[in-house]
Amino acid sequence: MENIITLHDLSFEPYISENQIKDAVKELANKINSEFGGEELHIVSALTGSFIFTADLVRELEMPCQIHFVKVSSYHGGTSSTGTIRLESDIQVDFSNKNVLITEDIVDTGLTASFLFELIKNKGAKNIKLATLLYKPEAYKEALNIDFIGFSIPNEFVVGYGLDYKEIGRNIKEIYKLKQS
Ligand code: IMP
Numbered sequence: 001m002e003n004i005i006t007l008h009d010l011s012f013e014p015y016i017s018e019n020q021i022k023d024a025v026k027e028l029a030n031k032i033n034s035e036f037g038g039e040e041l042h043i044v045s046a047l048t049g050s051f052i053f054t055a056d057l058v059r060e061l062e063m064p065c066q067i068h069f070v071k072v073s074s075y076h077g078g079t080s081s082t083g084t085i086r087l088e089s090d091i092q093v094d095f096s097n098k099n100v101l102i103t104e105d106i107v108d109t110g111l112t113a114s115f116l117f118e119l120i121k122n123k124g125a126k127n128i129k130l131a132t133l134l135y136k137p138e139a140y141k142e143a144l145n146i147d148f149i150g151f152s153i154p155n156e157f158v159v160g161y162g163l164d165y166k167e168i169g170r171n172i173k174e175i176y177k178l179k180q181s
């Protein structure tokens with residue numbers, strides 16, 4: 001079959017095209033623009049996976065933005081979440097009375113999102129919203145509301161557009177899913 005890619009020991013097939021991603025990012029940005037209007041927004045991007053989504057999203061935002069990166073990890077190289085979150089790189093910002101938007105590439109169990117929410121809340125933010133490009137509702141275990149969702153997808157392992165399998169595949173322009181053999 002055409003367009004199958006191999007990363008390490010696994011094969012992946014095309015799933016979400018560049019154009020579909022572009023339209024979804026634009027649509028998310030429109031919603032975020034209406035939600036916050038001209039008010040300054042602090043973006044907190046969860047590295048590494050969300051670096052591409054964040055870069056594309058912020059270029060569609062119209063309000064003044066400050067952009068911060070935190071590094072968290074929950075998948076240690078495999079295709080399923082370990083259930084423990086490590087904060088590998090924090091930020092020293094006082095978010096008192098600020099609007100904060102957490103940007104994630106994908107929300108799976110939601111553990112990372114909840115962890116980040118608490119982290120930002122403890123830094124004093126008055127208003128915290130969460131945006132994710134991808135969301136796996138079947139895997140989600142948290143009560144936290146996800147404010148902006150690009151695509152809800154089944155419980156499948158995906159790569160590309162920032163998402164990795166054992167650290168490779170992030171630079172692929174489209175999103176691919178694990179091929180069932
Ligand atoms: P959660 O804490 O279980 O919601 O997992 C979130 C993190 O796991 C994401 O930020 C990704 O780094 C990683 N992750 C979850 N699902 C996938 C996937 O399908 N492909 C690649 N990484 C994933």
Ligand code: MG
Nearest residue numbers: 049075163164
């Ligand atoms: Mg990862």
